[in-house]
Amino acid sequence: xxxxxRIDEAEDVDLVPIMNLVxxxxxxxxxxxxxxxxAVIDSTLPxxxxxxxxxxxxxxxxxxxxxITDQGYTVAGSSAVIPKAGEGAEAGPTVPCTEPGCPRxxxxxxxxxxxxxxxxxxxxxxxxxxxxVPESRVQYxxxxxxxxxxxxxPERKEDGKARLLFPYVVIAGGAE
Amino acid sequence: xxxxxxRPSANKGLSITSLMDMMTIILVFLLKSYGSDDIAVxxxxxxxxxxxxxxxxxxLAVNVMVSQKEIxxxxxxxxxxxxxxxxxxxxxxxxxxxxxxxxQLISKLYERLLEKAEQAKDLASRTGNREEFEFKGEILxxxxxxxxxxxxxxxxxxxxxAQFGNFRFVVVKGSD
Numbered sequence: 171x172x173x174x175x176r177i178d179e180a181e182d183v184d185l186v187p188i189m190n191l192v193x194x195x196x197x198x199x200x201x202x203x204x205x206x207x208x209a210v211i212d213s214t215l216p217x218x219x220x221x222x223x224x225x226x227x228x229x230x231x232x233x234x235x236x237x238i239t240d241q242g243y244t245v246a247g248s249s250a251v252i253p254k255a256g257e258g259a260e261a262g263p264t265v266p267c268t269e270p271g272c273p274r275x276x277x278x279x280x281x282x283x284x285x286x287x288x289x290x291x292x293x294x295x296x297x298x299x300x301x302x303v304p305e306s307r308v309q310y311x312x313x314x315x316x317x318x319x320x321x322x323x324p325e326r327k328e329d330g331k332a333r334l335l336f337p338y339v340v341i342a343g344g345a346e
Numbered sequence: 347x348x349x350x351x352x353r354p355s356a357n358k359g360l361s362i363t364s365l366m367d368m369m370t371i372i373l374v375f376l377l378k379s380y381g382s383d384d385i386a387v388x389x390x391x392x393x394x395x396x397x398x399x400x401x402x403x404x405x406l407a408v409n410v411m412v413s414q415k416e417i418x419x420x421x422x423x424x425x426x427x428x429x430x431x432x433x434x435x436x437x438x439x440x441x442x443x444x445x446x447x448x449x450q451l452i453s454k455l456y457e458r459l460l461e462k463a464e465q466a467k468d469l470a471s472r473t474g475n476r477e478e479f480e481f482k483g484e485i486l487x488x489x490x491x492x493x494x495x496x497x498x499x500x501x502x503x504x505x506x507x508a509q510f511g512n513f514r515f516v517v518v519k520g521s522d
Contacts (some may be wrong), residue, residue, distance in 0.1 A: 188366070195373060208517070213514075215502065215511045306495055307494055310490065318398050322399075343499060
């Protein structure tokens with residue numbers, strides 16, 4: 171009998187105030203929940219607006235730039251345009267779109283661009299800047315996926331992290 | 347006999363233990379996803395942020411939102427965008443009205459941003475140029491992913507002229 175009484179007492183703990191508290195907390199927290207998490211991509215203006223810190227490397231700059239057109243990507247350095255693979259230095263984008271005219275953001279060949287940039291990074295391991303030159307018509311989304319592609323390569327790991335390619339992006343005025 | 351005595355005690359009060367368990371789990375989940383980001387995004391049909399693999403956390407700065415319909419600075423509307431047909435593709439795209447800009451400079455946005463820059467500098471001088479209030483020309487750009495780059499470029503150029511040279515493009519964090 172004594173045992174039974176003790177169980178009854180334990181069940182009698184008054185949970186109502188806690189319930190009240192929790193019920194108030196839940197709507198309050200629900201209001202401030204963020205279901206999408208945001209991030210930012212940093213970029214600076216090239217040689218206009220407020221002065222930004224000059225790059226410290228005294229070496230001759232590589233001036234690696236990627237032009238984004240409605241045909242694909244054209245990768246260029248300070249001395250030459252990197253030609254299209256296997257076809258010599260003929261005119262046309264270095265990395266053409268997978269579909270002619272690049273109708274969708276997905277038709278830009280990011281993998282091939284990454285491969286080329288990996289090669290450039292192998293050759294110039296200290297270079298961290300890249301200039302993006304998008305055409306006026308290019309969608310903003312394409313610019314963002316290109317910045318993602320030029321920043322790092324998640325498929326090649328270095329010290330357990332994605333290999334950094336060119337994290338400092340400058341967006342140039344671009345072609346009309 | 348044993349059964350008979352147990353039943354009344356079970357029906358004595360509503361058992362809220364399981365409810366409490368559930369509430370506690372919900373509470374923990376909500377606390378975990380409690381939004382502590384400095385910036386807020388109002389999702390709408392003409393304001394879809396692009397998805398990016400960037401991991402950099404957003405910091406508080408002057409917030410410029412460019413949707414398909416308008417330009418908003420820190421929650422206050424500045425300018426309505428028009429739509430025009432692109433000469434090459436014939437598609438209808440958003441554009442800044444021609445009478446609202448001088449060359450690439452969007453007059454109304456320029457005035458508003460200049461005001462913001464003055465305010466930020468005033469705050470910096472009043473706080474004795476402490477590092478956390480220093481004017482670094484940082485600006486958060488939230489752009490719809492389908493905007494043509496020409497609009498983004500004009501906004502960037504205008505911001506650059508108004509001494510905002512460090513752009514932070516706001517994106518939605520995504521794995522792919």
